Amino acid sequence: MRFLDHLEEWFITFLMGAATLIIFVAVMHRYASGLAIPGVQDWLLGLNFGWAQELCIIMFVWMAKFGAAYGVRTGIHVGVDVLINRLEGGKRSKLILFGLLAGATFTGIVGTLGARFVWENGFHYAFLSWFGTPPEDLPEGPTTPDLEWPTWIVYSAVPLGSYLMCFRFLQVMTSFVRTGELPHHDHGHVDGLDEGPPEPGEEDAIYRMEDGLHPHDLRRGVDRREPTMTSVAPDVERRSGVDRRKDPRLGDGQ
Amino acid sequence: MNTMLIFTLLVALMLTGMPISISLGLTVLSFLFFMTTVPIESVALKLFTGIEKFEIMAIPFFILAGNFLTHGGVARRMIKFATAMVGHWYGGLGLGGVLACALFAAVSGSSPATVVAIGSILMPAMVKAGFPKRFGAGIITTSGALGILIPPSIVMVMYSVSTNTSVGALFMAGVIPGIVLATMLGFTTWHRAKKFDYPRQPKATWAERWDAFRKAIWGLFLIIVVMGGIYTGIFTPTEAAAMAAVYSFFVAVFVYKDMGMKDVPKVLLSSANMSAMLLYIITNAVLFSFLMTHENIPQEMADWMLGTGVGVIGFLLISNVLLLAAGNFMEPSSIVLILAPILFPIAMKLGIDPVHFGIVMVVNMEVGMCHPPVGLNLYVSSGITKLGITELTIAVWPWLLTMLVFLVLVTYWPTLSLWLPRAIGMIN
Numbered sequence: 001m002r003f004l005d006h007l008e009e010w011f012i013t014f015l016m017g018a019a020t021l022i023i024f025v026a027v028m029h030r031y032a033s034g035l036a037i038p039g040v041q042d043w044l045l046g047l048n049f050g051w052a053q054e055l056c057i058i059m060f061v062w063m064a065k066f067g068a069a070y071g072v073r074t075g076i077h078v079g080v081d082v083l084i085n086r087l088e089g090g091k092r093s094k095l096i097l098f099g100l101l102a103g104a105t106f107t108g109i110v111g112t113l114g115a116r117f118v119w120e121n122g123f124h125y126a127f128l129s130w131f132g133t134p135p136e137d138l139p140e141g142p143t144t145p146d147l148e149w150p151t152w153i154v155y156s157a158v159p160l161g162s163y164l165m166c167f168r169f170l171q172v173m174t175s176f177v178r179t180g181e182l183p184h185h186d187h188g189h190v191d192g193l194d195e196g197p198p199e200p201g202e203e204d205a206i207y208r209m210e211d212g213l214h215p216h217d218l219r220r221g222v223d224r225r226e227p228t229m230t231s232v233a234p235d236v237e238r239r240s241g242v243d244r245r246k247d248p249r250l251g252d253g254q
Numbered sequence: 255m256n257t258m259l260i261f262t263l264l265v266a267l268m269l270t271g272m273p274i275s276i277s278l279g280l281t282v283l284s285f286l287f288f289m290t291t292v293p294i295e296s297v298a299l300k301l302f303t304g305i306e307k308f309e310i311m312a313i314p315f316f317i318l319a320g321n322f323l324t325h326g327g328v329a330r331r332m333i334k335f336a337t338a339m340v341g342h343w344y345g346g347l348g349l350g351g352v353l354a355c356a357l358f359a360a361v362s363g364s365s366p367a368t369v370v371a372i373g374s375i376l377m378p379a380m381v382k383a384g385f386p387k388r389f390g391a392g393i394i395t396t397s398g399a400l401g402i403l404i405p406p407s408i409v410m411v412m413y414s415v416s417t418n419t420s421v422g423a424l425f426m427a428g429v430i431p432g433i434v435l436a437t438m439l440g441f442t443t444w445h446r447a448k449k450f451d452y453p454r455q456p457k458a459t460w461a462e463r464w465d466a467f468r469k470a471i472w473g474l475f476l477i478i479v480v481m482g483g484i485y486t487g488i489f490t491p492t493e494a495a496a497m498a499a500v501y502s503f504f505v506a507v508f509v510y511k512d513m514g515m516k517d518v519p520k521v522l523l524s525s526a527n528m529s530a531m532l533l534y535i536i537t538n539a540v541l542f543s544f545l546m547t548h549e550n551i552p553q554e555m556a557d558w559m560l561g562t563g564v565g566v567i568g569f570l571l572i573s574n575v576l577l578l579a580a581g582n583f584m585e586p587s588s589i590v591l592i593l594a595p596i597l598f599p600i601a602m603k604l605g606i607d608p609v610h611f612g613i614v615m616v617v618n619m620e621v622g623m624c625h626p627p628v629g630l631n632l633y634v635s636s637g638i639t640k641l642g643i644t645e646l647t648i649a650v651w652p653w654l655l656t657m658l659v660f661l662v663l664v665t666y667w668p669t670l671s672l673w674l675p676r677a678i679g680m681i682n
Contacts, residue, residue, distance in 0.1 A: 013519050016526040019311075020318060023496035027489065053308050060311050060529075061302060064537070067530020068275075076531045077273035080583050082627050084271040099272030106280050113298035158302050 008070050008164070015063040019056045026052035051146040058144075058154055065161025072103070072168035075183030096176065104169035107162045114158030122152035257551050260285055264542075274588045275531075278538040282545045292548065297541060304540030305533055308492050309421060312411050313536075314529035315495030316363035319476075319502045321521045323361055325513045326506020328473035329371035332357045333379075335470035338463045340440075341455030345447035347380045348393045349440055350455075355397035356436040359404035361476045361498070363411075365623050366634045369398030373638045384453045387639055388649035389446070395635040395646065396653035397439050399620035402586065404432035406480055406495065408532070409586050409616050415536065416543065416594040419608045421491040422484050426675040427609045428616065429481075434670065435617075435660050442656045472505045485678065532587055539591035546595060556600045566604050570665050573597050573611075574618060581622020585630060589622070590615060606668075609681055613671040617664050621657050624650055 026049040033044035071077050084095050122141020142151045176182055260281060267277035286292045323329065336357060337350030355372050362368055373394040380390040402409045405425035414421045446452075458466070467474075480498050483489035489497060506513045513521075546552055559569065576597075580589045594615065601611045623631045625647065632646055641649065664670060675681045 009523055012526040012530065013522045016314065016318065016522045016529070017518075020315065020496055020499050023315075023493060024500045027493050027497060031488075056311060057306055057308060060314055060533070061305055063314070063526055064305060064530045064533035067526050068534040071527055071531045071534070074527055076527055077275060077534070078531075078585060079271045079273045079277070080268045081271040082583060083269045095270045099270050099276075102267070102270075102272050102280055103276045106276050106283065109283060110279070110298060110301060113295055114301065117295060117298045155299075155302050158298055162301075 005073075008066060012063050012067045012070060015059045015066075019059040019063070022052050022059075023056050025049070054144060054146040058147075062157045062161070065157045066164065069161055069165035069168050072165055072172060073183060075172075093176075093180070096182065097173065100169050100173040100176065104166050104173065107166040107169060111159045111162030111166055114155070114162055118152045118156050118159055121155070122150050123156070126150065126152065256285075256289065256549050257554065259289070260545065260549065260551070268583075274584060275535045275538040278535075278542045278592070282538075282541045285545060290548070300541050300544060301537050304537040307415065308490070309411065310415055310533070310536060312406075312421065312492040312495040313408055313532055314525065315492065315499045316406050316408055316411070317529050317532075318522070318525040319495065319498040320362040320364055320367045321525045322499065322502035322506045322513075323358070323473065323476075324367055324371040325517065325521055326502060327510040327512030328361070328470075328476075328502070328505065329354070329358055330375055330512075331466075331470040331510070332473055333372060333376055335463075335466040335474075337455060338458040338466040342457035343444060344454060345440075345443040345452065346385075346454040347376065347383055348385065348389060348443045348447060348452070351376045351380070351390070351393045352397045352436055352440045352443055355394070356400050356404060356432065357474065357477075359398075359400040359402075359432065361406075361473060361480070361502075362401055363406040363408040365399045365401035365620065366630045368401035369394055369631050369634045370638070372398065373635055377635075377638050383455075386452075387641060388645070389452065391635050391639045391641055391646055392649040392651075392653050393439070393443055394638070395629075395631045395650050396624050396657060397436070398631050398635070399623050399657070400432055400436055400439075402623075403428050403435060403613075403616055403620055405429065406491075406498070407616065409590055409619055410612060411491070412532075412536070412587050412590045413594055413612045413615060416539065416591055417598045417608060417612070419612055420680065423609050423675045423680040424612050425481070425484060425491065426678065426680055427613050427671040430674050431613055431617070431660075431664055431671050434663075435657070438656050438660055439653055442652050446652060472509050476501055476505075535588055535591060539588070542592065543595040552596055552599045555596055556603050559600050560603060566606060567666070569600060569604055570606070570614065573601075573614070574661065574665060577615060577618035578621060581619065581625075581629075582627060585628065586619035586623065589619065607672055607681070609675060610668040610671050614661075614665050617657075617661050621654070621661060624654055624657065 029044060029047060029049050033041060033047075035041065068077075079099065084092050087095065122139070125140050143149060144151055144154060172183060263285065264277060264281045267280055268274060270277075283294060283297060286294050286297065333350065333354040336353035337347055340349045340353055341347060343349055351372060354376065355368055358368050358371055359365075362371070377387075377390050377394060381387060401407070405428045407425070407428060410424040410428065411421055413419065414424055447454075476498055479501060480494045483494045483497065484491055503518070507515060507518065564572065577589065577593065580593060584592075597615075598608070598611065602608065623629050626632060626643055632643060632650070635641075636643055636646055639646070672681070
């Protein structure tokens with residue numbers, strides 16, 4: 001389980017960084033190859049970065065699908081909770097459970113639809129090819145325009161990501177039933193802007209992701225029964241004893 | 255009938271507090287399944303192809319760039335530069351805060367990020383200098399909202415995605431309204447500081463100003479990279495965003511050295527987390543607008559609206575009220591993605607310029623971010639200033655009022671936003 005968590009984090013971090021680098025290199029290449037440097041120019045012109053845009057899109061879509069699953073775990077998906085935060089305990093938990101169940105249902109259905117699509121658009125063919133010759137009447141499936149990768153591989157982000165997201169919803173649901181707490185993303189926090197020297201044992205705190213991003217943070221999850229809080233409120237009360245307002249952190253992109 | 259059903263279902267699902275993206279998706283799935291013969295298999299494909307546009311990819315890049323800038327000490331140097339320039343006038347640090355927010359907004363595409371980046375450094379300094387907390391909080395909360403008006407802006411990318419308007423033209427159109435709003439907020443700050451006789455900074459010498467400028471130049475240069483790059487056509491907006499991300503990484507790690515290599519993965523991960531959330535809303539919003547188009551809802555709404563004989567002025571008023579009301583329940587990206595496809599066709603039929611309408615929507619979103627119950631900027635600055643939401647709401651009102659005046663100005667004076675993109679030939 002821990003392995004899956006790390007793999008997920010590592011994967012989306014990699015996709016984010018790599019996609020940025022690819023576009024950067026492609027743009028640099030476009031302008032550098034216009035410079036008349038003997039030798040270098042020919043070499044640069046020989047390189048083709050026409051596929052960069054397509055690869056970047058594919059990487060970001062994969063990042064979006066797996067990142068959305070990761071987001072369930074970190075509680076970053078915001079909803080309209082003005083109403084439910086005004087309800088008292090019992091009704092509120094029921095609605096939250098309903099919401100989580102709806103999330104699991106939706107992602108489950110989408111995952112299944114996606115899986116069927118991938119199967120029909122080439123995976124079936126590829127699957128049979130691995131074990132001997134594929135039947136004549138089965139389509140091989142389309143490929144992407146620039147990279148000429150089979151689309152079923154590219155599109156498998158939908159079933160894989162959605163099933164993972166479904167699993168995350170169920171995971172959050174079980175932990176909510178057990179502890180009554182939800183993961184909670186704190187938009188009001190910025191890393192590295194603290195005043196004064198850090199306290200002992202807290203030296204690395206500015207880059208620790210203390211925004212409820214990991215399952216073990218669920219235990220410290222915010223008590224959202226506070227009537228004035230919404231999902232975007234910096235939850236001050238989460239870590240008892242420590243005034244988190246002292247270290248505003250960031251994680252936002254509005 | 256179907257329109258009512260779809261929206262009732264959507265609102266009901268949303269009110270249960272489930273993520274907005276999920277409620278959009280579930281509405282589409284259940285409607286398609288129970289009420290139409292559209293094969294729901296097409297939904298799965300849409301979930302991929304919905305965000306298969308290079309323009310959308312500007313969003314993750316801008317978020318990444320913004321995170322590097324916030325962590326990398328760019329904000330701190332911009333504040334020093336801003337206060338060196340305007341700190342000696344009435345309002346002192348407060349005025350510097352408005353200018354610093356405007357400068358940071360020109361390199362960041364997000365309002366809460368601007369509030370955090372500027373506020374968390376400036377607020378303690380202001381309190382130390384003897385300003386009341388409320389004064390500082392009011393300034394930072396509202397000036398931070400400039401983040402989405404002054405380009406680059408993530409909300410503008412969202413608008414352009416859902417209406418096929420040019421991102422470049424929108425960015426250019428945001429420049430002058432952004433400067434005007436910054437000036438108006440600065441004036442309010444100056445006026446209040448004068449009225450209550452708040453402290454001023456000693457006047458900086460030109461040598462000090464030059465020194466502050468030299469230190470801030472790395473951050474300020476990014477404005478030229480992004481806007482210049484887009485304007486001259488060297489980069490597409492997405493490429494400019496990617497360049498901004500790499501550039502700000504370089505500045506943060508190698509020039510200012512406020513951040514080490516070991517922190518880079520964390521920044522990448524938190525940017526990916528935020529981007530994935532926004533991209534997930536986009537995919538589901540694309541599904542939703544597919545459903546609306548399939549049911550011909552935007553067309554029907556447009557015909558109905560025009561049938562009531564409402565003119566441009568009336569329609570803009572209705573849009574503003576609707577958008578401000580929506581700002582009470584949802585965050586900007588979702589509002590733009592859900593309401594733009596409905597309002598846009600009507601605006602087009604009334605002959606409103608798409609770029610102008612985009613700017614009006616963005617300014618509405620700005621106002622929504624600064625008032626309760628879901629104003630993200632309010633919560634962010636409440637985290638920084640340790641003021642309660644109620645107190646902050648009171649603290650913010652002079653500037654919020656200024657913003658509302660500005661909203662009327664932007665809504666009914668299209669030239670304000672359209673002059674620059676027209677002058678440089680990006681729109682007709």
